[in-house]
Amino acid sequence: MVDASPIAPEEQAFILSTSPPGPAQRRLALALVAIILAACLLIAGPLAGVRTTPSTAFVPAYATAMFVNDSITAILLFVQFRILRSRAILVLASGYSFSALILIPWILAFP
Secondary structure, three states: OOOOOOOOOHHHOOOHHHOOOOHHHHHHHHHHHHHHHHHHHHHHOOOOOOOOOOOOOHHHHHHHHHHHHHHHHHHHHHHHHHHHOOHHHHHHHHHHHHHHHHHHHHHHHOO
16 A cells, blocks of 8 residues: 655744755855845945935834834734744744834824
């Protein structure tokens, strides 16, 4: 009789965050970081002395964007925790959740 069980059990599902990077992936990541850093320094360097006019809408827009980004990241990490049951991911998700929620009193107290 032929065994019809799957090759890999469901407990060993492929999850990208648990697989280690290979040497080619490490080199690619290092090259991308170096290119982005060099581009930022070359672009921002000549603009160091430029003064702009103050904008009253910058802080609320910044806080809103940070709240949305931190909330989405926290939700995704909580879902990842539910799949993997890793305590480290739970701590990260809680930190992002705290960061999103602490923005509310910060924006209310900002002058």
